Amino acid sequence: xxxxxxxxxxxxxCGLAPAQQQDPFVHVPLRIVSxxxxxxxxVDRGRxxxxxxxxxxxxxPRQGGTYRGSVIQVDRRTAVVxxxxxxxxxxxxxxxxxxxxxxxxxxxxxxxxxxxxxxxPGAGEVAQRWRNRDDGWRPGMPLLDRERAVRPExxxxxxxxxxxxxxxxxxxxxxxxxxxxxxxxxxxxxNVASRGGALHFDGEVNHRTENDGSGFGESEGLDAxxxxxxxxxxxxxxxxxxxxxxxFLQRGMPELGILDGAEWTGRADGGDRYGVAVxxxxxxxxxxxxxxxxQLGAHYLWSxxxxxxxxxxxxxxxxxxxxxxxxDLVVAKVRYLPEGPGWDLFATGWLDFYFGEDNxxxxxxxxxxxxxxxxxSWSDGSRIxxxxxxxxxxxxxxxGEYLPVLRTQLADDRYDRLSFAYGSSTEWHAxxxxxxxxxxxxxxxxxxxxxxxxxxxxxxxxxxxxxxxxGNSGEIAxxxxxxxxxxxxxxxxxxxxxxxxxxxxxxxxxxxxDDLAQHRLRLSDSFRIGTAWDVSLHGGLVHxxxxxxxxxxxxxxxxx
Amino acid sequence: xxxxxxKPARRASLGLILLGLxxxxxxxxxxxxxxxxxxxxxxxGPVIPHDDFPGDCTLCHVGxxxxxxxxxxxxxxxxxxxxxxxxxxxxxxxxxxxxxxxxVADFMAQGCGGCHGDIHQGELGPRCEECxxxxxxxxxxxxxxxxxxxxxxxxxxxxxxxxxxHPGALVGNFLPADPNCLTCHREELxxxxxxPHLPLGWVxxxxxxxxxxxxxxxxxx
Numbered sequence: 001x002x003x004x005x006x007x008x009x010x011x012x013x014c015g016l017a018p019a020q021q022q023d024p025f026v027h028v029p030l031r032i033v034s035x036x037x038x039x040x041x042x043v044d045r046g047r048x049x050x051x052x053x054x055x056x057x058x059x060x061p062r063q064g065g066t067y068r069g070s071v072i073q074v075d076r077r078t079a080v081v082x083x084x085x086x087x088x089x090x091x092x093x094x095x096x097x098x099x100x101x102x103x104x105x106x107x108x109x110x111x112x113x114x115x116x117x118x119x120x121p122g123a124g125e126v127a128q129r130w131r132n133r134d135d136g137w138r139p140g141m142p143l144l145d146r147e148r149a150v151r152p153e154x155x156x157x158x159x160x161x162x163x164x165x166x167x168x169x170x171x172x173x174x175x176x177x178x179x180x181x182x183x184x185x186x187x188x189x190x191n192v193a194s195r196g197g198a199l200h201f202d203g204e205v206n207h208r209t210e211n212d213g214s215g216f217g218e219s220e221g222l223d224a225x226x227x228x229x230x231x232x233x234x235x236x237x238x239x240x241x242x243x244x245x246x247x248f249l250q251r252g253m254p255e256l257g258i259l260d261g262a263e264w265t266g267r268a269d270g271g272d273r274y275g276v277a278v279x280x281x282x283x284x285x286x287x288x289x290x291x292x293x294x295q296l297g298a299h300y301l302w303s304x305x306x307x308x309x310x311x312x313x314x315x316x317x318x319x320x321x322x323x324x325x326x327x328d329l330v331v332a333k334v335r336y337l338p339e340g341p342g343w344d345l346f347a348t349g350w351l352d353f354y355f356g357e358d359n360x361x362x363x364x365x366x367x368x369x370x371x372x373x374x375x376x377s378w379s380d381g382s383r384i385x386x387x388x389x390x391x392x393x394x395x396x397x398x399x400g401e402y403l404p405v406l407r408t409q410l411a412d413d414r415y416d417r418l419s420f421a422y423g424s425s426t427e428w429h430a431x432x433x434x435x436x437x438x439x440x441x442x443x444x445x446x447x448x449x450x451x452x453x454x455x456x457x458x459x460x461x462x463x464x465x466x467x468x469x470x471g472n473s474g475e476i477a478x479x480x481x482x483x484x485x486x487x488x489x490x491x492x493x494x495x496x497x498x499x500x501x502x503x504x505x506x507x508x509x510x511x512x513x514d515d516l517a518q519h520r521l522r523l524s525d526s527f528r529i530g531t532a533w534d535v536s537l538h539g540g541l542v543h544x545x546x547x548x549x550x551x552x553x554x555x556x557x558x559x560x
Numbered sequence: 561x562x563x564x565x566x567k568p569a570r571r572a573s574l575g576l577i578l579l580g581l582x583x584x585x586x587x588x589x590x591x592x593x594x595x596x597x598x599x600x601x602x603x604x605g606p607v608i609p610h611d612d613f614p615g616d617c618t619l620c621h622v623g624x625x626x627x628x629x630x631x632x633x634x635x636x637x638x639x640x641x642x643x644x645x646x647x648x649x650x651x652x653x654x655x656x657x658x659x660x661x662x663x664v665a666d667f668m669a670q671g672c673g674g675c676h677g678d679i680h681q682g683e684l685g686p687r688c689e690e691c692x693x694x695x696x697x698x699x700x701x702x703x704x705x706x707x708x709x710x711x712x713x714x715x716x717x718x719x720x721x722x723x724x725x726h727p728g729a730l731v732g733n734f735l736p737a738d739p740n741c742l743t744c745h746r747e748e749l750x751x752x753x754x755x756p757h758l759p760l761g762w763v764x765x766x767x768x769x770x771x772x773x774x775x776x777x778x779x780x781x
Contacts, residue, residue: 033642042639078639092642152660156628160653166698170719178721206730208721227679227731236660255682258731286723286730307666333682337669346686369735371685387685391736402736403727403743413738415710439710448708475710475739476767483704493695502707504714508768516771518714520703526695531651536698542718545771549719555698559651 025099030057032094039083041069041090043098046077050100057081059088059096071098091379151238152196161187161201161560168553175213182206186228187560197233200248202226206286223286227258240267242275247290250277253299253315255331255348258282260290271303281319283400293398294320299331309337321397328353329394341379347372352394360411361395368394381426391415415441429456446473462489477506477516493527518544532559629654643668647694679732711739715772741766 030045045051057069067088073080079098083090163185171177184204192199203226210219228248235242235251244251245262252265252275261279268274277297282288296318304310315331329352336345350369354361367390375385392414393405405413419437431454438447452468459465466485472478480503487496500520507514522540529535536555541548620635622628635654638644645652657664657675667674672688684691691699702722706713722729725744726737742749742764749757757763 033640034638034644044640160656168721170721172716172719180721225730237662238660249677249679249681251677254678257681284731284733285727288731307669309669331682335670337671339669348682369683371683373685373687385687393736393738400727401733402738403725404746405738405743409738409740409743415736417709419708435708437708441710444710446710450708470707472707472712474712477714479707479712479714481707500704502712502714504712506767506771508765516714518718520718524700528695534648534696536696544715544718547715551719555696557696559648 024102026102026105027097028100029095029097031096032059032090032092033078034092035090036080040072040080041083042078043081043096044078045098046075046079048076049098050104051079051098052104056099057096058099059083059090059094061088061094152191152236153194155191155196157192157194158190159187159560160190161185162557163560164555164557166553166555168551170549170551172549173547176211178208178210180206180208184225192231195233196238197231200228200230200232200246202228225286225288227288235265235267241265247282250297250299251275252277252301253297253313253331255333255350256295256297256299256315256317256329257284258288259295259297261295271305271308272301273303274298274300281398283398285400287400289400292322293326294323309335309339311335319396319398324397326398327394327396328355341377343374343376345372345374350394352396354395359395360407362411366392366394368392375421378425382424383422385419385421387417387419387421389415389417412442415439430454431456441475444475446475446478448472448474460488463487464489476508477504479504490527492529493525495525496523498522516545518542533557534559648696649694681733683733683735717772741770 028045028049028051030043032041033044034042036042043057051071051074053071053074055071057071059067059069061067065088068084069081070084071079072082164183166180166182166184168180169177170179182204183206184202186202187200189199191197203224205222205224208219208221208223212218226247228246230244230246230248232242232244232248234240242251242265243262244265247258247260248263249258250256250263252263252273256277258281259277259279260282261277263275263277263279265273265275275298277295279295280290281293281295282290283292297316299313299315301311301313304312311334313331313333313335315329315333317327317329317331318325319327319329321327329350331348331350333348334345335347336343338344348369348371349367351365352361352368353365354363369392370388370390372389373385373387375383377383393402393410395410417437417439419435421433421435423433424431433450433452433454435450436447437449439445448471450468450470452466455465455467457463464485464487466483468483468485469481470483471480481501483498483500485496485498487494498521500518502518502520504516504518505514506516520540520542522538524536524538526534526536534555534557537553539550539552541550543549618630620629620633622630637650649657657667661667671686672692673686676688691701691705693700703713703718711717722734726734728734737743745766749763752758755762
């Protein structure tokens with residue numbers, strides 16, 4: 001009998017145990033959204049989640065371990081947590097949970113809950129005015145199962161952009177001068193024709209004067225430049241095909257340049273992008289004259305991951321100058337981006353093909369331009385970079401890409417530059433940095449080096465003092481000098497002062513008059529006025545070998 | 561062709577053949593795939609995910625339109641998303657970045673080029689921050705950067721407008737350029753009569769007699 005009683009008692013206790021051992025806390029998942037100073041982090045839970053000061057937080061980073069913290073401040077949707085354990089390196093995105101007492105949840109928190117709103121007499125009217133349709137909704141589905149996105153053609157017409165004015169005046173020893181005044185605007189008009197497309201414009205009018213002091217070398221020019229005047233449609237999540245017509249920078253492969261014509265781009269399900277473009281290439285100078293160079297272009301970008309961190313691209317450009325076959329260009333590019341700190345790679349090559357008999361190039365194909373850079377970044381902001389640049393003159397009939405050169409230059413000129421750059425942690429108050437480069441061209445070679453130390457918060461909070469020593473074995477001389485830059489970030493912008501001394505010695509001179517010293521001083525100030533105006537002012541002095549030049553300039557921009 | 565004393569080249573149209581090959585490759589590579597892979601084309605609803613937002617839409621929106629935000633709308637981007645916006649980015653409209661082209665995080669991961677078209681057409685590399693800041697597109701430090709090239713700008717060259725040597729500077733085109741004196745000073749050479757440089761055959765190695773120190777003619781050292 002007593003044995004049965006014991007068995008029943010144990011069974012009863014076992015049955016009651018789950019109720020008695022119910023977790024007294026509700027584990028509310030959270031994530032770190034930002035990391036502040038003094039071991040404080042901001043998490044995405046707040047009063048509305050019934051979090052209160054003093055609640056225990058447990059962080060569980062992906063690499064393992066559990067780290068504790070406690071809530072020290074609570075807002076409606078966020079809370080600040082002080083970390084309790086050293087050795088934990090919090091970064092945004094780390095998951096965790098806050099332990100909210102179950103009793104608090106059961107009791108509710110009427111003080112912070114949504115206030116009971118009085119009946120809105122205008123609610124019916126609002127519902128009548130609600131314009132958006134519910135596509136994809138079927139009876140039985142929750143009413144707000146999926147909110148329908150507003151299509152571009154259903155949105156109000158909107159104009160956004162900027163207008164700006166820039167001016168520069170340079171005077172050399174009082175008798176030579178040049179000036180430059182530019183007024184420009186760039187804007188987009190969304191849903192311009194109620195079909196979801198957008199109108200784009202980017203252009204300027206500029207006035208230039210030059211006076212060489214001789215009385216014969218005065219010149220003056222007034223130019224208008226239109227960089228973009230186009231209409232684009234599609235190419236978004238509602239329409240994978242995109243079209244742009246007018247004057248525009250080719251969207252899919254900007255290496256092919258600005259075009260007066262039309263471009264069609266598409267996107268495959270896997271994320272690859274491709275397109276074709278037909279039109280005339282404006283000459284790539286300030287005149288942008290067009291109508292001589294017809295382009296047939298195409299590109300394909302293989303995207304190996306959803307975020308396009310690994311992309312391999314190929315572009316083809318066939319041009320006809322005044323109806324005659326001209327340039328055959330292949331552009332190849334590779335991009336690799338790490339998900340966090342790590343190695344990255346950008347590489348672009350311009351490969352020109354030459355056919356026929358009457359040209360300056362001996363080769364069938366030539367790498368006329370290349371830019372390859374790879375670097376590694378660390379989480380503290382330090383970084384190293386290696387870069388290689390190649391530059392040759394491509395042979396083609398298009399005008400304006402470079403100043404006229406001799407046939408021998410076209411055939412032989414080349415420039416290769418290999419560089420290494422290092423910048424130490426951005427968290428350090430004293431931050432060494434350097435760049436070392438070697439270069440080689442068709443007739444010479446040289447090296448260049450910058451060694452610098454950047455100091456922060458030297459005289460006041462937010463200031464920056466940069467000390468740089470540099471040297472360069474250049475094409476016709478060698479140079480050495482130093483540069484001091486001091487700048488302060490203000491509440492609305494920043495100002496900087498720069499002084500630079502350069503000593504140069506020219507190789508071809510045999511006597512003692514081959515030395516030249518130059519002093520350069522520059523001041524600049526940039527600030528905002530309100531939310532729509534940006535102003536930059538700058539001025540400088542350059543003194544060398546008995547001549548002194550000064551310059552002043554401004555840039556004023558209104559954003560709308 | 562911007563050369564002197566050269567005849568136009570005649571070339572076959574292999575480019576057209578390459579274009580044809582591209583078309584075949586494009587068709588072959590763009591086969592069916594998983595449309596949800598990139599989260600680009602699916603009807604995602606609002607551009608900015610609202611899953612974690614308060615239920616009271618009128619906290620941010622004006623009555624009957626998802627496109628209009630309240631005049632007193634404010635959003636602490638750093639606190640709410642962990643991404644701090646600086647300079648022009650802090651003052652930009654939300655939809656400049658959060659729009660129909662796709663998830664903004666994907667574009668942001670690609671650096672400046674993920675959102676901004678490269679008017680330099682790839683020739684100046686991907687490190688935009690070396691010349692531009694988040695406050696303005698006005699470039700900075702051109703002379704300092706030029707000091708690392710094979711032709712540092714000294715004397716008269718330090719105060720001349722960029723476009724005098726880089727004819728496409730106003731439209732972002734700086735390459736290719738050549739440090740040979742004649743590339744920029746050909747007209748001056750032809751106009752020099754005392755002494756007459758051309759008849760004497762003095763057409764190169766200008767640096768044997770001249771320094772880039774002055775605009776004055778005949779500044780022979």
